[in-house]
Amino acid sequence: MSTTVVPRRTTTPGPKGSQAAMRLGLLLRDPLAGYLSLSARYGDAIRVPIGPRQSLFLLSRPEHAEHVLATGQDNYVKAFTYRPLRVLIGDGLLTAEGEQWRRHRRIVQPMFSRRDVRNFASPMAEATGQLLKEWGALAPGTELDVAARMSALALDIVGRALFSTDLTGEAAQLNRAMAASQKVALLATFLPLSYGPRSARVLKAVARRTGHSTEGIEGPVGRMISDRRREASPAPGRRDLLDVLMTARFDDGTGLTDTEIGDELATFMLAGHETSAVTLSWALALLAAFPAARERLEAEVDEVLGGRAPQAADADRLPWTTAVITETMRLYPPAWTIERDALADDDVAGVPVPAGSTVAVPPYLVHRHPEFWSDPAGFDPARFLPPAGRPVADRPRYAYIPFGGGKRACVGQSFAELETVLVLASIAQRFRLELTPAGIPKPTAAITLRPGRLRMRLLPR
Numbered sequence: 001m002s003t004t005v006v007p008r009r010t011t012t013p014g015p016k017g018s019q020a021a022m023r024l025g026l027l028l029r030d031p032l033a034g035y036l037s038l039s040a041r042y043g044d045a046i047r048v049p050i051g052p053r054q055s056l057f058l059l060s061r062p063e064h065a066e067h068v069l070a071t072g073q074d075n076y077v078k079a080f081t082y083r084p085l086r087v088l089i090g091d092g093l094l095t096a097e098g099e100q101w102r103r104h105r106r107i108v109q110p111m112f113s114r115r116d117v118r119n120f121a122s123p124m125a126e127a128t129g130q131l132l133k134e135w136g137a138l139a140p141g142t143e144l145d146v147a148a149r150m151s152a153l154a155l156d157i158v159g160r161a162l163f164s165t166d167l168t169g170e171a172a173q174l175n176r177a178m179a180a181s182q183k184v185a186l187l188a189t190f191l192p193l194s195y196g197p198r199s200a201r202v203l204k205a206v207a208r209r210t211g212h213s214t215e216g217i218e219g220p221v222g223r224m225i226s227d228r229r230r231e232a233s234p235a236p237g238r239r240d241l242l243d244v245l246m247t248a249r250f251d252d253g254t255g256l257t258d259t260e261i262g263d264e265l266a267t268f269m270l271a272g273h274e275t276s277a278v279t280l281s282w283a284l285a286l287l288a289a290f291p292a293a294r295e296r297l298e299a300e301v302d303e304v305l306g307g308r309a310p311q312a313a314d315a316d317r318l319p320w321t322t323a324v325i326t327e328t329m330r331l332y333p334p335a336w337t338i339e340r341d342a343l344a345d346d347d348v349a350g351v352p353v354p355a356g357s358t359v360a361v362p363p364y365l366v367h368r369h370p371e372f373w374s375d376p377a378g379f380d381p382a383r384f385l386p387p388a389g390r391p392v393a394d395r396p397r398y399a400y401i402p403f404g405g406g407k408r409a410c411v412g413q414s415f416a417e418l419e420t421v422l423v424l425a426s427i428a429q430r431f432r433l434e435l436t437p438a439g440i441p442k443p444t445a446a447i448t449l450r451p452g453r454l455r456m457r458l459l460p461r
């Protein structure tokens with residue numbers, strides 16, 4: 001087994017034999033450290049053998065990402081590493097391919113347009129109001145696990161906005177299932193038996209054996225569908241994701257099956273809350289570590305909102321708050337890696353990629369590429385403020401890919417952008433969170449880039 005740098009502009013021999021195996025071991029144990037150390041040592045196009053005839057290409061330039069996700073996207077499908085996810089969320093939008101994916105995307109996309117997500121500002125504000133009320137009742141200096149609270153908040157928002165359902169009672173159960181899923185999914189990625197048609201069965205067995213039941217997602221999903229089916233007539237004025245999925249009709253007059261609806265609900269529950277929650281957690285941690293950025297955010301929020309709760313239209317009037325979120329996702333992209341399998345031989349911006357290879361274009365690496373980002377490890381939201389007289393910053397579009405790109409780009413991007421800005425502004429209006437001496441946690445690369453427990457002290461402003 002050898003790890004070699006793909007001959008691109010220069011050829012650098014990589015390590016051989018046991019050294020390469022050690023590097024693969026590091027990639028499995030600590031993917032972030034592994035990715036960073038490999039790319040620092042071997043550059044932006046690295047081939048890591050991961051099987052007798054299979055290689056993982058680790059590509060970290062914007063032009064690589066652009067090719068794989070957009071211009072050359074027809075040659076790529078979701079990588080084998082996404083298969084374990086199907087045990088948890090079935091064949092929803094995130095994991096489906098081909099015609100099924102296209103038909104479902106067409107159904108849900110309209111309600112997630114930049115304009116239409118504004119309809120979700122009210123449920124977002126209601127859920128956040130609940131959090132502020134709870135925090136308002138706590139003694140100044142109370143220590144909280146902010147990551148757990150952001151996760152519950154984001155789930156509450158998804159429940160209210162997409163399913164008109166109160167998921168708060170299920171938060172603990174769902175979070176346990178999701179945390180378990182993340183562990184099982186990561187473990188299963190590297191179990192050869194977990195690929196292929198029997199993957200669901202194998203993974204469920206792995207989950208049970210390791211005490212990580214993933215069944216907590218199925219209960220609430222089934223309940224939501226049967227409750228809605230039992231409704232005598234739809235609630236007036238309601239048109240949530242559940243309604244959209246249940247009333248959709250294809251050209252031949254058929255609709256989605258209950259299994260298909262259930263898979264989409266599980267997908268949106270997972271994809272729609274976990275990513276926003278970790279973004280908010282990292283943003284709060286970074287603001288505590290960089291007081292000048294926090295003071296500027298507080299000043300902006302006070303000036304623009306003058307004490308009232310933010311509404312959808314305010315999001316465009318909070319450029320610093322937005323820049324803080326944008327810079328947070330640069331440093332800690334919730335979807336830290338994006339992976340595809342190549343269908344045919346390809347040339348990815350100068351890198352020869354054989355058919356069957358797995359290609360990773362990790363936002364975590366692309367966002368820290370020193371050629372495109374000055375002080376790549378620094379926290380500097382100002383880099384995302386439009387330079388005076390120019391509409392956009394001078395960097396390639398695919399240098400920043402927290403939401404992916406091409407046809408499989410995040411359908412919830414506008415939802416997430418609105419949600420994270422409104423929630424951060426609402427919290428900053430009333431509270432300051434301070435880090436404990438433990439500081440900013442080391443990120444854990446599970447399905448998302450998680451802070452684990454994030455202990456912070458809550459202070460009123």
Ligand code: HEM
Binds near residue numbers: 279329
């Ligand atoms: C900060 C928050 C978020 C981030 C960083 C994020 C990131 C991403 C990324 C990178 C992908 C593409 C994955 C790939 O190409 O393999 C994706 C897909 C997806 N996201 Fe998000 N996401 C966020 C929030 C949301 C929200 C709020 C929702 C739903 C309301 C959502 C629903 C989805 C779905 C359904 C897909 C699959 C889309 C498809 O393939 O058609 N995401 N997300």
